Amino acid sequence: MLNYQIAIPVPFVTVDQYCNLTGMAKGTVIDYIRKGKIIIKKKDLPKEKPLINMIAMQMLATKEAELNVS
Template identity: 45%
Template structure:
């Protein structure tokens, strides 16, 4: 039987500048990653001037999907 592992995502969305600070990614590189779809962001819907927020939950799921584990999101 496999053990259960709990992964907690402390913040589901991070402002782009904070994501860049934590990961050491240049802001220009992060914007390029958003533009070509490598970095998922929160949908701004009808607020075009809203700040860009990186979807950390989607990044975590993407990272875990590359592992040989079964993933149950709750």
């Protein structure tokens, strides 16, 4: 089991903010959202801008890290 603490300053970010944080290209991020590799908040309306769920992404990263440590 991994023991660490990571502070997530905000639970949701826009695609542009995510690109700035990760250095990923916007087209790649949008493609990953479509493929389900990047988790977004459920949208109420189809035309709403996607908000990336940083807490869910952290949980996914933690789960993957724990699997690779064993």
